Amino acid sequence: MLVNWAGDTLAISDEITGEVATAYLFVAVLPYSGMVFCRAFTDMKQDAWNSAHVQAFEAFGGTTQIVVPDNAATATNWPSKDDSARVVNARYRQLAKHYGSAVVPARPKRPRHKAAAESAVNVANKRILGYLNEELWRTLVELNAAVDERVVDINERIERADGSTRAERFTVEEAHLLQPLPDDRFESVEWKQLKAAKNYHVTASYQHYSVPYGLAGRILKVRLTAAKVTVFDGESVACEHPRKHGRKGQYSTLAEHVPKHHQDMDGLWSAKWFLDRARPFGPGRSVPRRSR
Incomplete structure (x- = not known):
């Protein structure tokens, strides 16, 4: 599973104060089928990052052996100021261990290592953010309901070059290869x-x-x-x-x-x-x- 934040954002206008907040879109993709998962959050901090992974695994109905993030601060960090190597941070490692996955960050300046993620982000920007950014969203729940509708459209209605949809290829060729979900949901405490x-x-x-x-x-x-x-x-x-x-x-x-x-x-x-x-x-x- 390849994961990243979409570059563009959406606005949420609070129904009581009128204050406008920014919503960020998390994107996960299974590169073989192209099956996409998206969820909007009000920040890009560690809790949101981890929660997004949990929800993605649950949406796909299983876990993957490998997760490939871009080098976000919520995924990796430098162990020391003078060390150029990045390591997976502790809370992200806990999540990966809970789900039996290995985190293998994409190498910097290696676009081919995350090509499917970049493609999924482009699809999300065009077919989710492009459709929803003209609406005035009052709550995150309301926004995510609309995001879910757009994701269904991407996965189940858009045909690929061979005439199949992402959901069809996932169901026939990929779903059975996922590892089962653990009995308990991971929670950062x-x-x-x-x-x-x-x-x-x-x-x-x-x-x-x-x-x-x-x-x-x-x-x-x-x-x-x-x-x-x-x-x-x-x-x-x-x-x-x-x-x-x-x-x-x-x-x-x-x-x-x-x-x-x-x-x-x-x-x-x-x-x-x-x-x-x-x-x-x-x-x-x-x-x-x-x-x-």
């Missing part, structure tokens, strides 16, 4: 010690997650994966949330964590919540300055 604020939320990577309000002010252990945030009180799990991505400052608040005097407040900490609290005071108005 990060641990933090965080203090629950007075509003009974902990803040991780600029996003806010509620805890039982009785834990406000306590130092708690927090486990972060690409998909989940798990909060521990000592050795016991206090709560778990789906991990927030994208716009900074989002809140995930569970109803059972809210004290009684907040329980009748719909959408706690949201823009609607603040507007509802302000509405009894009437429309905004300026207050005249007092003369000295």
